[in-house]
Amino acid sequence: MRIEVGYRDEFPDGRALRLAARLKRAGVASLQRITLCDVYLLSGYADPGNAVLREVFCDSVVQDFWVQRSDDQPRPHSADWNAVIEVTRKPGVTDPVGITAADALRRAGVVSLPERPVDAAGDGSRAAAVPSAVQSARQYRLVVDGSPDRQLETAQQVAAALHNPLIERAVVLAPYVGAAAAALPLAYSNRIAASPAEVLTFDLASMQPHQLMQLSRDRLLSLEPPEMGAIRDYYADPATTASRRAAGLPAGCTDVELEMIAQTWSEHCKHKIFQAHIEYREDGDDQSAPQHIDGLFDTYIRRVTQSVAAGRDDLKSVFHDNAGVVAFDDRTYVCFKAETHNSPSALDPYGGAITGIVGVNRDILGTGKGAKPIFNTNVLCFGELDTPVEAIPQGLMHPRRVLDGVHHGIVDGGNQSGIPTIAGAVLFDDSYVGKPLVFCGTGGILPARIDNEESWIKHIEPGHLAVMVGGRIGKDGIHGATFSSLALDEASPVSAVQIGDPITQRNMTDFLLEARDRGLYAGITDNGAGGLSSSLGEMAQHSGGVRIELDCCPLKYPGLAPWEILVSESQERMSLAVDPAHIQELISLAAARNVEATVVGRFSDSGAVEVFYHDRPVARLDLGFLHDGLPRMQLTARWRSPRAAAPCPAAPGPSARLVTDDRETLLQLLGEPNIASKEALVRQYDHEVQAGSVIKPFVGVGADAPSDGAVVRPRSGSNRALTVTHGICPRYGDADTYHMAMCAVDEAFRAHIALGGDPERAYALDNFCWPDPVLSEDTPDGPYKLAQLVRACRGLHDACVAYGLPLISGKDSMKNDARLAGRKVSVRPTLLISLMGVIKDASRARSTDFVAAGDHIYLLGATRGELGGTSLEKLLQRAGVAAHLGAPPTVDPRSALALYRALHAAIDDGLVASCHDLSDGGLAVALAESALGGRLGARVDIQTVVTSLPATDGASVQPGLPAVTRALFCETPSRFLASVAPVQQREFEAALAGHTCVLLGRVVEQPVLQVRNGSELRLELGLEQARDAFGRLNGEIV
Amino acid sequence: MTEKAETLPGVRAAAAPAAARARVPVMVLSGFGINAEIELADAFRRAGASPDIVHIGDLAAQPRLLEDYRIVGFPGGFSFGDHLGSGKVLASLVRAELRTALQQLVRRGGLVIGICNGFQILAKSGMLPDLDGDWTPCVSLIHNDCGRFENSWTECQIYSAASEAWLRGLGRIELPVRHGEGRFVCADSGVLRQLQSNGxxxxxxxxxxxxxxxxxxxxxxxxSGRVLGLMPHPEAFCDRLQHPKWTRGSDSEPTGLAILRNGVQFAAVL
Structure with a gap:
């Protein structure tokens, strides 16, 4: 049965209007009009009649409704449209609307017909019969100009823009006349080819190395020769053979075991590169012995937290759980975690992003005894929006389309889950054209103690039942963990793409928090990469073993091979350890909350993961081997010294004007996509749900000036609050990733300070997204990229230790390369620092906007004039001048920290009216943003800053640029722009005594930005113009 | 504030007999994708009431639970993902399972507020505007004309005569809107005229x-004026620091709280 629902003509559909605008921008000409219909295709239901169907599907006040029951019934036809496109999801791709529709029918009392027998017709493959189900589809009705051929061409163009063939299919009817009705089916095929239920066994002991590697490639295991060797050795061990024989398993390795090992040992799960032994050498130093690094994680990252942890008791659980847990106040803890979802977002931007969000939400839900998500963050990196279509390698999407899809996924993922999206950033850079970077973060809160025990402790004991909660298992998301460890290419598996379903997860979240508070489970973890294999495999380490019954696992449809059930990454699932005494109560609570909970095994102390399928053993792996049997990688890193400054353009031209006309430079910088307002995107995120928002993403009189980060109060009735900020500056890494990392830490930390955060109470996450740094035929520069990684880790370590900033969790994604049509596109090495800090009293928080005319404007922190890797450099490079402007900004953490403490005290004492940290675009951009926010002008003199710039020595600083330009646009870190009321001037200056604190001028009523260098007027810019430049991008990204 | 003001996140209120409490008992609904229940309950608590969060599935199983309460709140969210239209599935559930109980509540002087998704549910179930007293749906909330979800603060004019219970003494207010389907439309111009001329x-x-x-x-x-549905979020402006311009010294009264306090005080004398 086919049901089509659409708004009546007198109620124009806002979605259609927006879509028409988008298509026009995408260059679809000759499209006059487009309207939308929601389509529901019911199969396997008894016909309840139109009245019931109307009640379920149609809002009769505004919508029309049409039901088709047989193929020969004529379709509606109107002169109002002459082409029709219908888009549905491919079989096996999650269809949340269809799931809800089936639920609504059940609630309306519509009954399913008896199940049909297995459909064995046709192509010889075993197809699965699907019981009653609803497929949702979206129908577009078009009015297209021109000849019939032209109509078809336009409709196909629109269809291409409206669906992603990896996961969706589109039917195009053009020219459409009523007679073409039969071409839209009553149901689309949802047949999924069944996998063989047999378990394969591989005789690894008899395989040659090349055969082992062939096996790794054929099965997409992403395992390297030493790893395949270690697996072979495990099976050759007589102890293994004996225990397998006793358990009734063959001597060879079963496919269930091989897949489980590959998942557990994937780069994604084991962070092999961060664990590797590295020999590091610098250019020109071939004589002395190389430096040996015994694991980047242990040497740098863990060491940060070890060295700053001394004497503090706020770090509760770091690194070993899903997310780092720290004390918030005496009764509550908070936790924070960020992940990336890059490869899936490249293939399906919407699905990749939404799955990223709901996935990291589950990390929080599975932290300790379970935390409640209280905020989301996202940092998105895309190729430049003006990239010519021809420059996009075949098989890749244009950055604009990636942006649209990712953004839509983040909107749905956050808003529908009721979790505010409070902070983040959008970056554009050529190097992200191959793989976008999609960083998704979530913060959570949990009571300090649950059941009279520290809430971060997990207890999983032998005898506890293993319970799977939430969605069912399908073939979507098979090999996600191993796939993310490969470069993207034409053969990337479609099954790695999934669509998250926030509403299923929302129900599960409500249920789990209720179950937690009733003490119904003992341990919890999420099902992310690797599915049950990963979650139960990890939980088994607590009890000492687990027995899994694969045939007990609820499936979306029949026809999954045993190994597929074990490693599928189907979404919205959590795993619990439940005391048998509580199982009945847990199961019935789940049922009352519309959540499925199923016992799928039992934890043990057998020392092994044992897997059964219909009572037959199909896998048995020693826990020790599974988790610790992975051989360490041995890698080489080779560092080349930073490049020297290249000459500045001397020839006249637009770019020359750029560096001599500061006003023009500032206008261009305000419109530079990385600096320009992205409000059109951010306003679509619900940033206020849960009611904790204190500093919002956009601030000021018109709520359109950027803030430095977010401040939220997680607990009603308490003014204690959290700051959330980010630091990311990949272009600084062109010269030296050491400084890039230090600057990223500083950026996040100084933004925390600018908001009013306590310098002694801040916690950071490190997320590395690197191009493949392992030497191979494909990656001849692997040693250099690895050296960049080593240096970034050192910079991260040095800055965090200097600031006393613990790293509480982190993640790395090491294969951000795309290889398409023979071209390799690698991301710039990228390190994101996400920071969560405490602000004792939210009413002390500050925003970036100038508050009152007459206030004094101060620049805090020394200005050193570095321009390498800055926004100004990028502007020149994109203007066609291959300019390198010398050394990148560097951090002096000692003086910076002293300044941060002094400024924090001043803010805490209420001496500061507004505070803005200086980042992209330097002083000039910060001034313009603060003025825009306050709708107030500024009159400043920067002579003191100019004269105090360090002299250029020609090597480290670009010599050709005027000192004033350097002072205005350099991106020296650790600086702030603060405004202070005249009555507080003296006290403020006293509080900042001993630190670089330059009085620049005053906030003025007249809406003009005026910058002098002594007697010389360097820059005069009306706020209206600045606002236009800053806001222009918004028109292009909605 | 009472001892319950310090409720821990995620912990639902303990169900002491609601009718026996000194403070006005308020039922705040939750579940199936409703997601602003905790802040609405907090806001009612600040407004002087004693709120309980009740899963709508539990209420549907036992509609008589409503007899112990004087106010029911339908919070914002994405009930059933808004998959068949905003609020649509939950509106059908309310119509089918809770209609009698809700009618009784209003008949005996009780109050109902529906915010954002809650308003969509009240409109699509027919509980609002209820022109003929038989829950015939005649207004709707459809996709915003821009086609996008939007979170921003708006200024609104209140017509206090429409609802003595919720709106007395209020004029201009500022509150945030956070929705993708908030475009209020009437089935025809006659309905619009009726709404306008009947206040x-x-x-x-x-x-x-x-x-x-x-x-x-x-x-x-x-x-009756006792059932109010609105797209802006009163529960999101209950103290100064929630206002987007508080750092500029803006000291406007938290008007969201004022609406809820009106309702609680009205219900207190029932």
């Missing part, structure tokens, strides 16, 4: 109309 319009957007609503309508009442 059922509770609030209108001032200045910018964020979603293209007919006549700028942001909220309406039923004939």
């Amino acid at each position: 059922r319009v509770a609030l209108r957007y001032r200045g910018r109309n964020p979603n293209g609503s007919q006549d700028g309508i942001a909220g309406i009442c039923d004939p």
Whole structure:
């Protein structure tokens, strides 16, 4: 049965209007009009009649409704449209609307017909019969100009823009006349080819190395020769053979075991590169012995937290759980975690992003005894929006389309889950054209103690039942963990793409928090990469073993091979350890909350993961081997010294004007996509749900000036609050990733300070997204990229230790390369620092906007004039001048920290009216943003800053640029722009005594930005113009 | 504040017999994708009430639970993902399972508030505007004219005569809107005229109309004035620091709290 629902003509559909605008921008000409219909295709239901169907599907006040029951019934036809496109999801791709529709029918009392027998017709493959189900589809009705051929061409163009063939299919009817009705089916095929239920066994002991590697490639295991060797050795061990024989398993390795090992040992799960032994050498130093690094994680990252942890008791659980847990106040803890979802977002931007969000939400839900998500963050990196279509390698999407899809996924993922999206950033850079970077973060809160025990402790004991909660298992998301460890290419598996379903997860979240508070489970973890294999495999380490019954696992449809059930990454699932005494109560609570909970095994102390399928053993792996049997990688890193400054353009031209006309430079910088307002995107995120928002993403009189980060109060009735900020500056890494990392830490930390955060109470996450740094035929520069990684880790370590900033969790994604049509596109090495800090009293928080005319404007922190890797450099490079402007900004953490403490005290004492940290675009951009926010002008003199710039020595600083330009646009870190009321001037200056604190001028009523260098007027810019430049991008990204 | 003001996150209120409490018992609904229940309960608590969060599935199983309460709140969210239209599936559930109980509550003088998704549910179930007293749906909230979800603060004009219970003494207010389907429309111009001439319009957007609503309508009442539905979020402005311009010294009264306090005080003398 086919049901089509659409708004009546007198109620124009806002979605259609927006879509028409988008298509026009995408260059679809000759499209006059487009309207939308929601389509529901019911199969396997008894016909309840139109009245019931109307009640379920149609809002009769505004919508029309049409039901088709047989193929020969004529379709509606109107002169109002002459082409029709219908888009549905491919079989096996999650269809949340269809799931809800089936639920609504059940609630309306519509009954399913008896199940049909297995459909064995046709192509010889075993197809699965699907019981009653609803497929949702979206129908577009078009009015297209021109000849019939032209109509078809336009409709196909629109269809291409409206669906992603990896996961969706589109039917195009053009020219459409009523007679073409039969071409839209009553149901689309949802047949999924069944996998063989047999378990394969591989005789690894008899395989040659090349055969082992062939096996790794054929099965997409992403395992390297030493790893395949270690697996072979495990099976050759007589102890293994004996225990397998006793358990009734063959001597060879079963496919269930091989897949489980590959998942557990994937780069994604084991962070092999961060664990590797590295020999590091610098250019020109071939004589002395190389430096040996015994694991980047242990040497740098863990060491940060070890060295700053001394004497503090706020770090509760770091690194070993899903997310780092720290004390918030005496009764509550908070936790924070960020992940990336890059490869899936490249293939399906919407699905990749939404799955990223709901996935990291589950990390929080599975932290300790379970935390409640209280905020989301996202940092998105895309190729430049003006990239010519021809420059996009075949098989890749244009950055604009990636942006649209990712953004839509983040909107749905956050808003529908009721979790505010409070902070983040959008970056554009050529190097992200191959793989976008999609960083998704979530913060959570949990009571300090649950059941009279520290809430971060997990207890999983032998005898506890293993319970799977939430969605069912399908073939979507098979090999996600191993796939993310490969470069993207034409053969990337479609099954790695999934669509998250926030509403299923929302129900599960409500249920789990209720179950937690009733003490119904003992341990919890999420099902992310690797599915049950990963979650139960990890939980088994607590009890000492687990027995899994694969045939007990609820499936979306029949026809999954045993190994597929074990490693599928189907979404919205959590795993619990439940005391048998509580199982009945847990199961019935789940049922009352519309959540499925199923016992799928039992934890043990057998020392092994044992897997059964219909009572037959199909896998048995020693826990020790599974988790610790992975051989360490041995890698080489080779560092080349930073490049020297290249000459500045001397020839006249637009770019020359750029560096001599500061006003023009500032206008261009305000419109530079990385600096320009992205409000059109951010306003679509619900940033206020849960009611904790204190500093919002956009601030000021018109709520359109950027803030430095977010401040939220997680607990009603308490003014204690959290700051959330980010630091990311990949272009600084062109010269030296050491400084890039230090600057990223500083950026996040100084933004925390600018908001009013306590310098002694801040916690950071490190997320590395690197191009493949392992030497191979494909990656001849692997040693250099690895050296960049080593240096970034050192910079991260040095800055965090200097600031006393613990790293509480982190993640790395090491294969951000795309290889398409023979071209390799690698991301710039990228390190994101996400920071969560405490602000004792939210009413002390500050925003970036100038508050009152007459206030004094101060620049805090020394200005050193570095321009390498800055926004100004990028502007020149994109203007066609291959300019390198010398050394990148560097951090002096000692003086910076002293300044941060002094400024924090001043803010805490209420001496500061507004505070803005200086980042992209330097002083000039910060001034313009603060003025825009306050709708107030500024009159400043920067002579003191100019004269105090360090002299250029020609090597480290670009010599050709005027000192004033350097002072205005350099991106020296650790600086702030603060405004202070005249009555507080003296006290403020006293509080900042001993630190670089330059009085620049005053906030003025007249809406003009005026910058002098002594007697010389360097820059005069009306706020209206600045606002236009800053806001222009918004028109292009909605 | 009472001892319960310090409720820990995620912990639902303990169910002491609601009718026996000294403070006005309020039921705040949750579940199936409703997601603003905790802050609405907090806001009611600040307004002087004693709120309980009740899963709508539990209420549907036992509609008589409502007899112990004087106010019911339908919070914002994405019930059933808004998959078949905003609030649609939950509206059908309310119509089928809770209609009698809700009618009784209003008949005995009880109050109902529906915010955002809650308003969509009240409109689509027919509980609002209830022109003929038989829950016939005649208004709707459809996709914003911009086609996008939007979170921004709006200024609204309140028409206090529409609802003595919720709106007395209020004029201009500022509250955030956070929705993708908030465009208020009537089935036909006759319905709109009836709302206008019978004083059922509770609030209108001032200045910018964020979603293209007919006549700028942001909220309406039923004939009793005790059932209020609105798109802006009163529970999101209950103290100064929630206002977007508080750092500029803006000291406007938290008008969201004022609405809820009105309701609680009205219900206190029932």
